Ligand SMILES: NC(=O)C1=CN([C@@H]2O[C@H](COP(=O)(O)OP(=O)(O)OC[C@H]3O[C@@H](n4cnc5c(N)ncnc54)[C@H](OP(=O)(O)O)[C@@H]3O)[C@@H](O)[C@H]2O)C=CC1
């Protein structure tokens with residue numbers, strides 16, 4: 339099958355390499371030195387799903403019409419990336435693998451003729467250097483069901499190379515993932531891995547507070563969380579109410595699942611490359627939902643501000659600075 343990956347960075351490079359290893363004809367788009375390295379030496383995949391060098395067709399814009407396309411840019415790049423493909427995506431299943439709430443509507447607006455399917459990656463991947471990507475933790479991809487059969491094709495293609503779950507409630511799954519993505523901000527602020535952040539009692543407290551705030555905001559706006567990686571609506575309702583001593587078990591569980599290989603998360607990876615982060619689409623989406631419901635989301639607001647500060651100044655904050663800036667002692 340002819341498969342395209344638009345924005346073949348950490349997640350997209352992993353998907354492209356796995357599909358190439360399975361025998362598909364793969365074309366990718368990327369930019370700059372990463373594109374040059376892929377064109378020269380292929381995508382070099384390493385980590386938890388094995389090693390593979392994928393010699394794929396690579397350019398800045400899609401060259402041919404694929405049977406299916408995966409869009410794996412960061413949220414702020416998705417509209418331009420889909421538009422750049424022009425009419426090559428007309429009538430094609432376009433699987434948008436993206437965190438944040440708006441990926442599907444952005445892709446549908448950029449090409450109303452594409453058959454857009456939402457997807458959420460629960461595996462963790464790192465961009466190591468131009469052309470090199472590594473899977474640091476395995477996990478499923480959750481696909482939204484659609485009426486037109488595009489998700490069935492996506493499931494058959496992707497399900498052959500990694501674990502796939504089709505969810506009938508993708509909107510609810512997006513919100514469950516937004517709770518999980520509370521993992522992202524503190525590594526981006528401190529420069530520490532997600533596991534190291536969670537191991538620090540004071541930082542773990544902030545992350546846990548952010549998760550509980552996200553749950554409470556979502557429930558206040560009528561969200562029903564869909565099942566995702568062991569989380570569910572009833573579990574998250576309970577999580578939103580319990581004291582910190584119990585609630586901290588959730589980030590501790592996430593750290594355990596991530597295993598021993600340090601996971602920077604996708605937001606810290608943007609900072610390390612001197613790029614804009616997705617924080618406005620992650621913690622910022624919680625702040626926005628709270629505002630629409632006439633509520634405040636102080637923890638998420640503070641995290642958004644601190645990530646933007648690190649983006650602008652190019653200097654990470656030490657945990658003590660984070661505690662001071664968020665009005666905490668740091669002892670929990
Ligand atoms: N990394 C992870 O572990 C996980 C990430 N996610 C989510 O998956 C999505 C992708 O994340 P991730 O893979 O980490 O991001 P990356 O930044 O590693 O990859 C995105 C790639 O898209 C490229 N790109 C952007 N715009 C275009 C364009 N118009 N044409 C061609 N290439 C383009 C980027 O190039 P450039 O670098 O030049 O901008 C980059 O190489 C995000 O929404 C993220 O939140 C979800 C789960 C896990």
Ligand SMILES: CC(C)(CO)C(=O)C(=O)O
Pocket residue numbers: 437459460461462463518519521522601602603604605
């Ligand atoms: C779940 C997590 C944190 C995995 O790395 C992720 O979604 C991301 O990095 O964006």
